Amino acid sequence: MPELVESISCPKCGGPLTLAPGEVIVTCPYCGTASRFQGNKPFILRHSMLTARVDRDGALRILEGWMDGGVMKPDDLRKASRVTSLECTYLPFYVFEVDATTNYVGVLTRTGTNERRTGDLRRDFFWKILARRSGDFPTREFKLPLAFKVPFDTGGMVRDSRFLNAEVDEDEADRIAREQVDDHQRELLRDLVDTVESARTSIEVKDAEFLHAPIWFSSYTYRDRSYPILIDAASGEVIRGEIPPPSGGFGEFVKGAARDLFRR
Numbered sequence: 532m533p534e535l536v537e538s539i540s541c542p543k544c545g546g547p548l549t550l551a552p553g554e555v556i557v558t559c560p561y562c563g564t565a566s567r568f569q570g571n572k573p574f575i576l577r578h579s580m581l582t583a584r585v586d587r588d589g590a591l592r593i594l595e596g597w598m599d600g601g602v603m604k605p606d607d608l609r610k611a612s613r614v615t616s617l618e619c620t621y622l623p624f625y626v627f628e629v630d631a632t633t634n635y636v637g638v639l640t641r642t643g644t645n646e647r648r649t650g651d652l653r654r655d656f657f658w659k660i661l662a663r664r665s666g667d668f669p670t671r672e673f674k675l676p677l678a679f680k681v682p683f684d685t686g687g688m689v690r691d692s693r694f695l696n697a698e699v700d701e702d703e704a705d706r707i708a709r710e711q712v713d714d715h716q717r718e719l720l721r722d723l724v725d726t727v728e729s730a731r732t733s734i735e736v737k738d739a740e741f742l743h744a745p746i747w748f749s750s751y752t753y754r755d756r757s758y759p760i761l762i763d764a765a766s767g768e769v770i771r772g773e774i775p776p777p778s779g780g781f782g783e784f785v786k787g788a789a790r791d792l793f794r795r
């Protein structure tokens with residue numbers, strides 16, 4: 532059991548809360564209130580969750596469908612695989628509604644002429660920041676379907692699921708989001724100019740939201756090896772699934788041969 536930093540209680544219902552080392556925002560397991568503890572005054576946050584529309588059976592069906600489909604997978608993937616774990620965990624995220632404008636000066640060389648370009652690159656985003664420090668969750672690949680957003684309610688959670696508290700507070704998340712948006716804008720500039728002479732991005736955060744998103748964390752074994760797969764429990768999409776290398780079976784030999792035949 533993790534060592535508790537201090538003994539605290541929920542500012543809304545008075546229930547006892549446990550704050551593990553590194554956690555800065557705790558969600559009350561009794562009433563679902565999220566509070567930030569800094570000094571001795573708790574601060575209550577607006578807090579949402581995404582509705583889980585995929586239960587355990589649904590997650591299994593999605594897993595099987597994923598194994599059946601796609602050209603890069605071994606032919607016997609579904610038949611020869613065994614699902615070894617399947618757990619639903621609610622991960623904490625911040626979502627920032629951001630307007631970004633990058634004023635740039637650069638040179639376009641790809642046309643053969645050194646053409647100087649200036650302009651404003653304007654974009655708006657819903658930018659996601661995972662509020663945990665550990666783990667290699669693919670936040671950028673995760674679409675985070677905001678259409679399924681509802682107020683946080685422990686009664687509406689998937690049975691036997693758990694939620695993780697936030698280790699990153701909203702101020703730090705805001706800083707990270709601004710840095711990432713700035714980097715992203717610079718990447719987008721590459722479509723417009725080949726050499727960037729100057730780029731200044733101004734970022735306006737219009738709204739910030741703290742929410743928990745339900746994810747099915749699963750792993751399966753195939754030929755004595757284990758592979759992870761993540762399913763968005765709100766949308767039902769596979770966020771990321773690891774595919775075993777080709778087994779070299781007869782079916783794949785035929786597919787490969789046919790590919791070679793028709794390629795030329």
Ligand SMILES: [Zn+2]
Pocket residue numbers: 541542543544545546559560561562563564
């Ligand atoms: Zn409470």
